[in-house]
Amino acid sequence: MKSYRKELWLEVPTRRAFINLTPQVEECLQQSGIKEGLCLVNAMHITASVFINDDESGLHHDYEVWLEKLAPHAPVDQYQHNGYEDNADAHMKRQVMGREVVVAVTDGKLDFGTWEQIFYGEFDGRRRKRVLVKIIGE
Amino acid sequence: MKSYRKELWLEVPTRRAFINLTPQVEECLQQSGIKEGLCLVNAMHITASVFINDDESGLHHDYEVWLEKLAPHAPVDQYQHNGYEDNADAHMKRQVMGREVVVAVTDGKLDFGTWEQIFYGEFDGRRRKRVLVKIIGE
Amino acid sequence: MKSYRKELWLEVPTRRAFINLTPQVEECLQQSGIKEGLCLVNAMHITASVFINDDESGLHHDYEVWLEKLAPHAPVDQYQHNGYEDNADAHMKRQVMGREVVVAVTDGKLDFGTWEQIFYGEFDGRRRKRVLVKIIGE
Numbered sequence: 001m002k003s004y005r006k007e008l009w010l011e012v013p014t015r016r017a018f019i020n021l022t023p024q025v026e027e028c029l030q031q032s033g034i035k036e037g038l039c040l041v042n043a044m045h046i047t048a049s050v051f052i053n054d055d056e057s058g059l060h061h062d063y064e065v066w067l068e069k070l071a072p073h074a075p076v077d078q079y080q081h082n083g084y085e086d087n088a089d090a091h092m093k094r095q096v097m098g099r100e101v102v103v104a105v106t107d108g109k110l111d112f113g114t115w116e117q118i119f120y121g122e123f124d125g126r127r128r129k130r131v132l133v134k135i136i137g138e
Numbered sequence: 139m140k141s142y143r144k145e146l147w148l149e150v151p152t153r154r155a156f157i158n159l160t161p162q163v164e165e166c167l168q169q170s171g172i173k174e175g176l177c178l179v180n181a182m183h184i185t186a187s188v189f190i191n192d193d194e195s196g197l198h199h200d201y202e203v204w205l206e207k208l209a210p211h212a213p214v215d216q217y218q219h220n221g222y223e224d225n226a227d228a229h230m231k232r233q234v235m236g237r238e239v240v241v242a243v244t245d246g247k248l249d250f251g252t253w254e255q256i257f258y259g260e261f262d263g264r265r266r267k268r269v270l271v272k273i274i275g276e
Numbered sequence: 277m278k279s280y281r282k283e284l285w286l287e288v289p290t291r292r293a294f295i296n297l298t299p300q301v302e303e304c305l306q307q308s309g310i311k312e313g314l315c316l317v318n319a320m321h322i323t324a325s326v327f328i329n330d331d332e333s334g335l336h337h338d339y340e341v342w343l344e345k346l347a348p349h350a351p352v353d354q355y356q357h358n359g360y361e362d363n364a365d366a367h368m369k370r371q372v373m374g375r376e377v378v379v380a381v382t383d384g385k386l387d388f389g390t391w392e393q394i395f396y397g398e399f400d401g402r403r404r405k406r407v408l409v410k411i412i413g414e
Binding site for chain 2: 103138
């Protein structure tokens with residue numbers, strides 16, 4: 001069994017954003033030399049997500065509006081977590097969108113349906129944060 | 139390390155439905171000959187889910203009502219994504235229910251609690267769609 | 277390839293609670309002797325979650341309030357599932373928080389960001405329930 005590990009660093013200049021990580025994860029898979037296995041991609045921070053969906057700006061706008069409705073940022077004092085911080089909503093948005101994805105590796109490629117793309121969902125940005133790529137297989 | 143891959147094809151005649159995939163995934167596991175490892179089951183489409191929960195029709199009705207409340211289908215023009223499509227809500231429902239499950243394989247079986255069953259959650263059906271089963275182990 | 281399996285048993289005296297499982301999962305990893313691989317931790321029950329977030333009591337209070345708003349327990353007869361049971365809301369809360377986490381194992385350790393901790397989320401407690409830890413690798 002082979003294994004591969006890489007941290008991807010991101011610094012999003014806004015509080016919230018969606019960033020397509022697919023090219024970087026594909027590059028990791030190339031570097032790993034793994035042909036058959038599983039690829040885990042996870043946020044290493046608890047106010048961010050990694051998820052798979054469509055690379056379509058209208059949808060990303062809709063996600064932003066929808067998540068803000070499900071878990072509003074303001075007023076920040078509605079959350080007990082926000083004593084010294086203001087990011088309780090980010091911990092909730094991250095649960096809706098998820099921490100991680102596990103992707104099949106087949107014949108040296110991410111085994112994706114037509115429209116599947118891997119995104120980093122930032123909900124408390126404006127600082128350097130990490131995503132972990134771990135691949136195991138042969 | 140062994141690996142196994144299979145696509146399960148589904149065509150749901152309605153917009154939304156929940157389909158129990160457990161027997162088909164068990165059959166995949168049999169075919170794979172893998173006794174110890176991990177089994178990934180994921181939707182290959184971004185308007186569908188794979189999740190684990192109860193095979194109980196009342197609960198499935200409740201999920202339908204609940205997801206429609208969290209991310210309503212209509213009016214379709216409330217979503218920017220719906221310029222040429224009408225499925226923005228399906229992209230949201232899929233995030234709540236999840237894209238994939240990873241199931242332990244122990245002694246040649248899906249290592250499940252008593253009531254765990256694998257479901258395909260369709261949120262934009264009436265066309266052929268795929269689920270990927272990937273198993274790695276020994 | 278090595279594999280390791282353990283069931284963790286929990287009995288939460290209240291209906292809902294969040295329990296930090298990280299020390300127990302680290303102990304499993306030690307016992308497994310696995311240095312590189314993947315660690316799956318999943319609820320074996322469909323009214324409970326395993327998720328990764330912050331070990332902060334204010335946040336846990338906020339999660340409780342938030343999940344109760346997204347999927348209220350009462351009135352119990354709003355759910356068809358609640359013919360003989362009263363836990364339909366628990367099946368929903370579990371979907372928001374997730375069934376499982378997959379954690380990278382690197383150099384014999386859970387490969388975590390600074391604040392990542394593994395939690396059991398109980399939404400229908402007051403009875404014995406199980407969490408599965410399955411580790412594969414080398």
